[in-house]
Amino acid sequence: MRSHGGHGGRGARGGLSARLKLALSYAGFLAVAGGLLLAVVWAFIFRYVPDNSQGLLGISPNRYLLVHMFAPAAAAAMAFLLVFGLLGGWLLAGRMLAPLARITDAARRAGSGSLSHRVGMTGRRDEFRELSDAFDSMLEQLESHVAEHRRFAANASHELRTPLAISRTLLDVARRDPARDRGEVIERLHAVNARAIELTEALLLLGRGDRADFPREDVDLSLLAEEAAETLLPLAERRGIALDVTGGAARTRGSAELLLRLATNLVQNAVVHNLPAGGTVTVHTEEEDGGTSVLRVENTGRPLPPELVPTLTEPFQRGSARVRTDEHAGAGLGLAIVRSVVRAHGGALDLAPRPAGGLLVTVRLPRTP
Structure with missing residues (x-):
């Protein structure tokens, strides 16, 4: 089953997903913070403990005993921080990236031709909410432009079909009735063709204006x-x-x-x-x-x-x-x-x-x- 970026361990291209990268980042941050804490303990506490056996029965606290007692506990704490960072980072990253998953789903639907779907994100206005609103606004404008272009294409086809149909009718009548006045047919064909040319030029001009790539x-x-x-x-x-x-x-x-x-x-x-x-x-x-x-x-x-x-x-x-x-x-x-x-x-x-x-x-x- 193919996994998608933000949900699985690897993205669609085989690399690490954003969720796993964030989880590893959280775990690494906790591990580094724990390591720095242990370094501080070593630098400012253990270095001042004498490394000799003095005191009653020679078992007074010394650096050797403290290190051997502290090392297993420190290793266990570091392992816990690493596991906790991975699990907590995974859950936190999934929660943080959930809005992106909704936006990605809306983008896939728009790519497949469904422009009526909206992300519709609610709640506090943060960066994800602003991205969602901007994406919904883009979809709304895109849907409006596509609908306008489809309506325009349908109307243009109808308008262009009319003079062509009239021309064909006039030619059919002239072919079936050789005695008909050819001058009248030619004059009507000229008028119909002039209208078709005018309409075509208007359509080209309209398209040129929409492109806005003209010299100024x-x-x-x-x-x-x-x-x-x-x-x-x-x-x-x-x-x-x-x-x-x-x-x-x-x-x-x-x-x-x-x-x-x-x-x-x-x-x-x-x-x-x-x-x-x-x-x-x-x-x-x-x-x-x-x-x-x-x-x-x-x-x-x-x-x-x-x-x-x-x-x-x-x-x-x-x-x-x-x-x-x-x-x-x-x-x-x-x-x-x-x-x-x-x-x-x-x-x-x-x-x-x-x-x-x-x-x-x-x-x-x-x-x-």
């Missing part, structure tokens, strides 16, 4: 906001939306490409999810006290339920309560990409529904000194 440079959020607004101005004009950029410089350090995509996604969402006509979008940048650069995007629109707002940054959540058209329905990755980019830059993202309707999105990033 000094960036001014006000310039990116103006560029995003200039790019989306034709869309806003077609929808009758007034687009305004205000504020001053807001310097930060990061990826100019990712931060431009962040600003573009926020402005595009604000334009698309707005009133049918006569709406407004305000983009504002500034530097706050405390070393923070801020980008705010505020738009008009219908009132948003408070319980809907926290879900808007989840992948493939399109905010069904907001106004949009099929032309710009998107894949539901806009705010998910924004959250990913903000998190990769060490910033904070806040979404708040406006009382009069619409949404206020605030991005805070570390300011460049």
Whole structure:
């Protein structure tokens, strides 16, 4: 039967277990302490006892008699200390290492794929309790990330499957009906493929933002906001939306490409999810006290339920309560990409529904000194 470190005499790799090492350490400490005590007795007591036979009948106490009487008792005491140190050290080490055994068991379960198990250590807050709490916190975050990635993978598969299925259907129809207008089929295939490419690029961008391994440079959020607004101005004009950029410089350090995509996604969402006509979008940048650069995007629109707002940054959540058209329905990755980019830059993202309707999105990033 294989023994595990902390329980048996040898660890999984054939070396001494931590429990046996501690037990041997305790026994060795007691043996050394006993030896030092005997040395003190010899140095400060026996050396002053005369080594001759004086007194009545020549049997008065002397060094020879005391040594021969003391040596067996000292040897027995040393043996007792050694055995007591081994047994006591073994039991004490087992009690001290019991929390580590629980943490090791939780780690093995996590390694086998079970992330719902927790150590759940109670009692006095010591080093083992702190280690247990930190391990439980790590498992909780890991379980949350794994569940999020699984949900994202399932949604991504579904979203990518839809345009592929539509393309196959269009090709099947064109093959079975040669008299069908080929121009119409080609135009629909082009639109479906464009959507699939856009979705794939969004997924790649989302993954790139999550990795946070991009080169960084000094960036001014006000310039990116103006560029995003200039790019989306034709869309806003077609929808009758007034687009305004205000504020001053807001310097930060990061990826100019990712931060431009962040600003573009926020402005595009604000334009698309707005009133049918006569709406407004305000983009504002500034530097706050405390070393923070801020980008705010505020738009008009219908009132948003408070319980809907926290879900808007989840992948493939399109905010069904907001106004949009099929032309710009998107894949539901806009705010998910924004959250990913903000998190990769060490910033904070806040979404708040406006009382009069619409949404206020605030991005805070570390300011460049």
